[in-house]
Amino acid sequence: MKQSIGKKFTLCFLFIILAMFIFLNTYGKNSIRNEIIQQKKTSLYSEAELICKKYASDYYVNDLSLHSLRRQLIAIDEYLGTRIWLVNADGTLLCDTRNSLEDDQKINVKTLDSSLLTNTNIENLSLPAYFDEPVLSVTSSVIVNYKVKAYVMMFLPNSSLTDDTILVTNVINICLLILGLVLIILFIYLYIITVYPLRKLKQAAIEYTGGNYDYKLNLKSHDEFHDLGNTIEYMASEMNNQEAYQKKFIANISHDFRSPLTSIKGYAEAMLDGTIPYENQDHYLEIILFEAERLNKLTSNLLSLNTFDNKGMLLDISIFNVNEIIKSTVASFEGTCIKKKIKVILEFSEKDMPVSADMGRIQQVLYNLLDNAIKFSHSNSSIKITTRERNDKIFIAVKDHGEGIPKESITKIWDRFYKSDPSRGKDKKGTGLGLSIVKEIINAHNENINVVSTEGAGTEFVFSLPMAND
Known part of the structure; x- marks a missing residue:
């Protein structure tokens, strides 16, 4: 029992x-x-x-x-x-x-x-x-x-x-009785400061297990039980946030998969039943291909993030000139920039900027940041990419003069599937995973990435990499 x-x-x-x-x-x-x-x-x-x-x-x-x-x-x-x-x-x-x-x-x-x-x-x-x-x-x-x-x-x-023996024994018994009363008072006090908080903690655990993350302990003491209670409440809050995040995660995945699949299915059925004339099918096949590429990108990003979560990111560290990686990444967007009339300005403080990092992952970071910069820049605007050396670090900045990020969204842009536009109308091709992947890669290098943005004026992302020793 x-x-x-x-x-x-x-x-x-x-x-x-x-x-x-x-x-x-x-x-x-x-x-x-x-x-x-x-x-x-x-x-x-x-x-x-x-x-x-x-x-x-x-x-x-x-x-x-x-x-x-x-x-x-x-x-x-x-x-x-x-x-x-x-x-x-x-x-x-x-x-x-x-x-x-x-x-x-x-x-x-x-x-x-x-x-x-x-x-x-x-x-x-x-x-x-x-x-x-x-x-x-x-x-x-x-x-x-x-x-x-x-x-x-x-x-x-x-x-x-x-x-004499009885007298001494009685005196000791009286002292023992007084001691017993003191111990009873002490016991009650210890019960209040130990068992009562433990019962409250137990009840909190039951409530949190049942999904009631809003349950408050309200422990009045200022000791280890109070600290433990605060920790458990914080854990419950994080679990609540995680649960909300998971629900949002599933909803976003469902939305991002459903939209292109609906388009692909609808246009394919329309072409099969003759609703779309043969002479117009090439246009709709391009739409189907576009949506298929979007699904492929979404799947690849999800697999990458899942790998990061389960196994951690394995880095293939090498020494390379980050300026050359920037140039090659910019070159891959040449057609898009010409089409949107966007000028990319490269500003390197030195010709060679050797860094010690995973070249493939850093290229992925630059690709995602430049892709975002182009996507949210106005036509006939410019994007500046700069590299600077400071305190054995190389700082890379990607700055656009586009729409900017709303102030309330700055802290959320690293969340998976987050898009600053709730209607999602401005970014049909985006998955909402690019910046999450960027953050994971930079963190894996034990470096930092920061963002400065003014809505309507533009955004600048700055991250650091360790400078390679000669």
């Missing part, structure tokens, strides 16, 4: 808190008790040594009465909460802070437990006749003139140790 990240976070959080409580109240509690016992042993032994040196020794050296000594020990008992015995060297119990001993009540401690005087501390000592519960016992020697005169024994009930 699939579990959400939020549920996993919750279960993980609860498991950690539960594990901490269980650990603290089992193994942790025992560790705390053992630590308290060790601290009590050390503390009581220090107190016992102090009693031996400061109080009990006065009983043997300075003739302090047993009654006075007992009063002092009772005060210490009340302060520390520990029962204190003073035992003579032979084991006779001389003083008990919790019981007033008569001479006939004095006992020998050795008869109770032979290890009482030899062990400095004993845990869980059980003497039912004197203590209601097991106790912690600590023993220190009273030494006078390098001889053991007596022993000071201190007893702490186990219940006191248990109370």
